[in-house]
Amino acid sequence: MSAAAESALGASGEDHFRYVLRLADTSLVLGQRLSEWVGHAPALEEDLALGNIALDLIGQARLLLSYAGRIEGRGREEDQLAFLRDAPEFYNVALAEQPNGDFAATIVRQALIDAWQLELYHSLTASADEPLAEIAAKALKECRYHWRFSCGWLVRLGDGTPESHVRAQEALDALWRFTEELITPDALDVRMASLAIAPPLAAVHGRWEARIAAALKEATLRQPASQHYPWHGKSGVHTEHLGHLLGEMQHLQRTYPGATW
């Protein structure tokens, strides 16, 4: 590595690198979580659906991690970034790392994130960062049908049997506090928006909220009151669950460094 490459990443480059990692890590961690369902879903169709959504998310993460590696310019590629970073260096939203729980909890988590990714990627297709806009356009098509799946199940569970309604409502009540960081901009979000790399989060917030409110109404579920949750995964401050997830995901590369297929 040349000294020039090492110093190439100034303050704005570091911001840019971290912002792309936030997007990448949310897809990667959620994809890893969903893949835990493979072979365990309630029906074959749902097993295939969850596995396919996991594949899309991991594919998006690969594109984004490769791009982050190019921004960083230190020779790290997707594999090093996925398998050789520790939890505090992951910047996914904490909602993505929450355990699968029952099928209702997985669907609630998925619907909350799908609606958010859908609106965020929609805005990112107009990013001043061209490679990011291209990845967003690709991801957006996939997010659309992920949302059709999770929203459809949210309505079926919420407006289903008394048992499925209770489980969906309990999951929503438990996970709602993690939505705060999806819609609350921090300093990095603001700096990225000022460079037109990212959209102002307020615009995403409004559209996300409208989408979720309409789905919850149809699902006869009650939207919980907003709850302040000061620890933000997107700044690298995670719940204990991420460490366990990474322990499994990174085991092979940590144990046999450089192993390939």
Next chain:
Amino acid sequence: MVSGPTSPAAAPIERRVWETLEAVMDPEIPVVSVVELGIVRHVRRADDGRVHVGITPTYSGCPATEIIARSIREALEQEGLSEVVIDTVLWPAWTSQWLSEAGRRKLEAFGIAVERSPSRPLACPRCGSGAVERLSEFGSTPCKAHYRCTGCLEPFDTFKCI
């Protein structure tokens, strides 16, 4: 929308590459070539003499993309072209509109229906009946959904329109 050899006057090496690619089949649906599938975006010779082949994934996570890149490399190596660079092209994103007409016909003959637009009704690839219902928006590969014909009762795969 598939771009074949860019023009009759295309450089001979580029024409040869396109012709070779027409025989590289999709690893999961071996009746259509990567050209018919609409995932080859460009073939050009760079100033350094190396041939660049631009391919686009159908879906971000499509596991076949890497196998396709390897098959392309191997096919061109057999043609004596070893200095090949595979470029990943993301824009414009692939949709089922990129399938060639010949590709569609081959898929249908193979038993895979092709959704042409979300509003245009599908027909069963076996009996031709329009009485079909969707079983799942997700199928055996990321690019396919699962349907059933209520006429002949056969289930079938459908290339999704995204």
